[in-house]
Amino acid sequence: MLTIRQLSRSFREGSRVHRVLDRLDAEVRPAERVAIMGRSGSGKSPLLNLLSGIDRADAGAVESDGVEVTSLGEPARTLFRRAHVGFVYQFFNLIPTLDVAENVRLVLELNGVRGAAARTRSLAALAGVGLAARAHSAVDQLSGGEQQRVAIARALVHEPRLLLADEPTGNLDDETAREMLPVLLSLTRTRGAMLVMVTHDEALAAAADRVLELREGRLHARPATPGHRR
Ligand SMILES: Nc1ncnc2c1ncn2[C@@H]1O[C@H](COP(=O)(O)OP(=O)(O)OP(=O)(O)O)[C@@H](O)[C@H]1O
Ligand SMILES: [Mg+2]
Structure with a gap:
């Protein structure tokens, strides 16, 4: 469960202060x-940077499965993020000097999982996105859609409770985006993770x-779309 209460964040622009988030409230339920x-x-x-703990709010709270992320100091927020949050970015952000499996495994290693256990889990995560056969490819040998599937495997390999995605299809053509979408949605659902994209x-x-x-700094419900499915 993710609870956001009265969250505010301003940025200074020259002499004026721009209040980007203004006492924003929201809730995300488990597996939603x-x-x-x-x-x-x-x-x-x-x-998203406040939900993940990369940035700190000026006021208000983000509570992620009972942990008040906003009140943690920098080192604790980093540990929290590593253990409980996964990210998918518009430009994939894979590390080009590591192969596909190494990119996925790195997240486990940062969480103290090493050796055979890390290898097995990263291969399983790659299998989950249909890329087990590409485990030892160089990242730049993969298409954009494949790179984004590697990024999804990397985001989920440590079984985070919260998956954050910032324009995950923004750099993919429509057809590739349509292929990636069910992977992202079904994997987060089967793992019971929350997805905010x-x-x-x-x-x-x-x-x-x-x-x-x-x-205007707050989240507003949008009516369900006809294609809406659960
Ligand atoms: N780290 C930062 N330092 C200063 N200003 C920032 C920072 N992050 C965001 N802002 C400001 O906050 C405002 C909103 O951020 P941003 O443009 O990233 O929103 P967005 O909704 O993600 O937009 P987009 O759809 O273009 O990605 C912008 O005016 C931006 O300049
Ligand atoms: Mg943005």
């Missing part, structure tokens, strides 16, 4: 998949359990 939409500059990425893609949003729009 929420899409966040909103205009460019509305603060979607800054919101920022997207400009209506098709992606329509596949989420709930769509919220970030506007």
Whole structure:
């Protein structure tokens, strides 16, 4: 369960202060998949950075499965993020000097899982996205869609409670995005993880359990779309 209460975050722009998030409230239930939409500059990425503990709020609270992330100091937030949060980014952010399996395994190693256990789990995660056969490929030998599936495996390998995705299909063509979507949605659901994904893609949003729009610093419910499915 993710509970966001009265969350505020401002950024200084020269002499003026821009309040990007303004006493924002929201809840995400276990295994729920929420899409966040909103205009460019509305603060979607800054919101994800607060949910993950990369950034700190000016006021308010983010409580993730009983842990008040906002009140933790920097080292504790880093540990929390490593253990309990997974990320999928628009530009994949894979490490080009590591092969596919090493990219996935790194997350486990950062969490203290090493050796055969780490190898087995990373191969299983790659199998889950249909890429076991590419485990020892160089990252740049993969297509964009395959790279994003590696990124999904990496985001889920340590079984995080919360998966955050910032425009995960933003750098993929429509067809590749449509292939990736069920992988992302079904894997988070079968693992019981919460998914919060920022997207400009209506098709992606329509596949989420709930769509919220970030506007004027707060999240607003959007009516369910006809294609809505659970
Ligand atoms: N680390 C930061 N330092 C200063 N200002 C920031 C920072 N992060 C975000 N902002 C400001 O917050 C506002 C909203 O952020 P941002 O543009 O990333 O929102 P977004 O909804 O993710 O947009 P997009 O859809 O273009 O990704 C912007 O005006 C941006 O300049
Ligand atoms: Mg953004």
